[in-house]
Amino acid sequence: MKRTITVITLISLLAVSLAHAESRNPIRNEIYAMDTVISLSIYGTNASSATEDIEGEVMRLENLLSVTDPNSQISQINAADDSVEITSEINNLLKDSLLYSIATNGALDITIAPVVQAWGFTEEAHSIPDDDKLQELLACVGTDHVLLSDTHVTLLDQAQIDLGAIAKGYTTDRIAQIMDNNGIDSGLISIGGNAYVHNCKPDGSPWRIALIDPQNTDGYAGVLSLANAFAVTSGGYQRYFERDGMRFHHIIDPSTGYPAQSGLLSVTIITGRGQSGDAYGWDGAMCDALSTALYVMGEERAIEFWRESEFRFDFVLITEDGRMLISSGIEEYFDPDETAGYDYEVVR
Ligand code: AMP
Ligand code: MG
Numbered sequence: 001m002k003r004t005i006t007v008i009t010l011i012s013l014l015a016v017s018l019a020h021a022e023s024r025n026p027i028r029n030e031i032y033a034m035d036t037v038i039s040l041s042i043y044g045t046n047a048s049s050a051t052e053d054i055e056g057e058v059m060r061l062e063n064l065l066s067v068t069d070p071n072s073q074i075s076q077i078n079a080a081d082d083s084v085e086i087t088s089e090i091n092n093l094l095k096d097s098l099l100y101s102i103a104t105n106g107a108l109d110i111t112i113a114p115v116v117q118a119w120g121f122t123e124e125a126h127s128i129p130d131d132d133k134l135q136e137l138l139a140c141v142g143t144d145h146v147l148l149s150d151t152h153v154t155l156l157d158q159a160q161i162d163l164g165a166i167a168k169g170y171t172t173d174r175i176a177q178i179m180d181n182n183g184i185d186s187g188l189i190s191i192g193g194n195a196y197v198h199n200c201k202p203d204g205s206p207w208r209i210a211l212i213d214p215q216n217t218d219g220y221a222g223v224l225s226l227a228n229a230f231a232v233t234s235g236g237y238q239r240y241f242e243r244d245g246m247r248f249h250h251i252i253d254p255s256t257g258y259p260a261q262s263g264l265l266s267v268t269i270i271t272g273r274g275q276s277g278d279a280y281g282w283d284g285a286m287c288d289a290l291s292t293a294l295y296v297m298g299e300e301r302a303i304e305f306w307r308e309s310e311f312r313f314d315f316v317l318i319t320e321d322g323r324m325l326i327s328s329g330i331e332e333y334f335d336p337d338e339t340a341g342y343d344y345e346v347v348r
Pocket of ligand 1: 107108109110112116121162163164165166233234235250251252253254288291292296
């Protein structure tokens with residue numbers, strides 16, 4: 001009897017110390033999915049099960065949302081001539097995407113898909129479409145080509161959709177939920193330009209997220225100190241091709257069909273998790289949608305949008321003429337890197 005108790009005590013001591021070790025030492029992992037490297041750092045007793053859940057969720061979402069996988073739900077919607085039955089998850093995503101389009105006056109538009117395809121960004125087979133072709137494709141761009149009900153979606157006039165501007169942000173929202181479900185103490189996830197930090201670092205200090213300098217992508221423009229927050233960057237430097245000395249990047253201005261030339265090199269959108277409003281969540285999907293949209297808008301419209309819209313967020317804008325503009329809400333959480341050489345301004 002006594003021996004059994006000792007063994008049990010030993011086993012439980014071992015379990016406690018393993019759990020303790022696991023909560024101090026992160027599970028670190030890199031997954032290649034969604035056309036990018038996803039890196040995870042997770043601390044807490046359930047770090048390994050959370051990591052497994054996250055990997056499974058990333059794969060599920062990739063299979064659901066990819067435009068290049070013919071079996072994804074998005075590809076099925078794009079291929080159909082008629083209405084397609086959709087899950088409530090797809091319904092919510094489409095509904096949010098349409099709302100962001102309307103709110104940003106079309107700067108974000110998921111029906112931009114045929115234009116993105118014509119530039120060869122969908123399959124990474126780049127080419128410069130001629131202007132007539134672009135004008136023809138733009139005729140089927142616009143949210144009025146998407147008929148959405150609770151259970152079905154119909155695309156009119158050969159319209160196509162691409163959730164590339166919002167899918168990674170949505171994925172970080174799902175991952176944040178998985179971290180909650182697993183009682184994770186602390187964690188960091190980065191999917192391409194989309195970061196989510198869960199609580200603080202294990203030592204109680206904020207996570208530090210470095211923003212890539214778009215003019216020198218081996219260096220940093222500054223560092224954000226954040227806890228329980230999303231930070232998403234869109235920039236022409238992230239995906240582009242060059243022809244005859246010109247650079248063509250992947251963020252398309254839906255009003256022209258050409259890569260946005262808005263005077264911005266990168267846009268980072270930051271929001272605290274859980275500052276939920278009524279119509280929208282202040283979440284990763286919002287940051288992803290808005291980073292793309294504000295990149296298209298350019299400095300002036302972006303600042304006006306920040307001042308006037310119902311969305312609550314902060315920004316870091318880096319301009320072609322060498323300035324770095326941050327919104328006043330993150331002033332104390334951002335350290336610009338002076339060696340990057342940008343003139344620094346706080347927008348109020
Ligand atoms: P992001 O990296 O989040 O800024 O999203 C860029 C991706 O979204 C591109 O690779 C395209 O697939 C797609 N895209 C490009 N321009 C737009 C736009 N104006 N609205 C919506 N999606 C876009
Ligand atoms: Mg985006």
